[in-house]
Amino acid sequence: MKKITVKRMQTRAALVASALALVGLAKHGWAQTAGSGGTSSPTPSGGGGAQTLALVGSAIVLLVVLGALVKMLDLKRRREGEAVIVQSQISDAVLRDPSLFSLPITPTAHVPLWSGTPVIVEVAGCVPSDDLRETALRLIEREASHLRDDVKIESRIEVVPSMLRRSA
Numbered sequence: 001m002k003k004i005t006v007k008r009m010q011t012r013a014a015l016v017a018s019a020l021a022l023v024g025l026a027k028h029g030w031a032q033t034a035g036s037g038g039t040s041s042p043t044p045s046g047g048g049g050a051q052t053l054a055l056v057g058s059a060i061v062l063l064v065v066l067g068a069l070v071k072m073l074d075l076k077r078r079r080e081g082e083a084v085i086v087q088s089q090i091s092d093a094v095l096r097d098p099s100l101f102s103l104p105i106t107p108t109a110h111v112p113l114w115s116g117t118p119v120i121v122e123v124a125g126c127v128p129s130d131d132l133r134e135t136a137l138r139l140i141e142r143e144a145s146h147l148r149d150d151v152k153i154e155s156r157i158e159v160v161p162s163m164l165r166r167s168a
Contacts, residue, residue: 076113083111086119086147093143100136103127105157107140119148124156128163 087109095101105125112120123140127133137155144151 072113079111079113083109083119086111086121086144086151089147090121090140090143093139094136097135097139099132100139103132103136103163105136116150118150118152119144120152120154122154122156126158126160126163128159128161130159133157133159 087107090107090109094105094107103125105123105127108122108124110120110122112118121140121144123136125136127136133155136157137153141151141153144153
């Protein structure tokens with residue numbers, strides 16, 4: 001059985017209520033009055049069918065647009081979940097490495113909305129030497145390739161030699 005969140009249930013209830021309200025309006029029609037002397041006269045029955053058809057068509061278009069919007073939001077939520085998984089796995093790999101765990105290296109993953117485009121992992125931070133920078137990038141690339149085939153690494157790791165003196 002699928003687990004339905006409260007937010008999703010509220011969205012579905014709002015859609016159903018909107019559809020029922022539109023169907024009710026289409027069934028009973030709009031109140032119309034004539035403008036001469038404040039008296040009202042009934043409208044010919046021939047125009048009611050076109051109005052009802054237009055109203056039902058508008059309701060269907062509205063429901064299709066809302067359905068597409070809900071699907072897009074769900075896809076965005078799933079993609080963000082994938083990014084969190086990639087980011088956490090890479091962060092864990094950096095923390096497990098004894099030469100890198102004390103350095104301020106932060107990976108941030110971005111998974112685009114459309115499938116088929118690569119995951120972008122931005123790696124920011126500071127290291128005391130070029131060797132540690134290369135070690136970090138190799139580790140991150142290796143871990144990312146284990147997770148997904150389509151990963152692009154953007155390095156923003158700076159080499160700050162003064163960090164070596166402070167840690168010594």
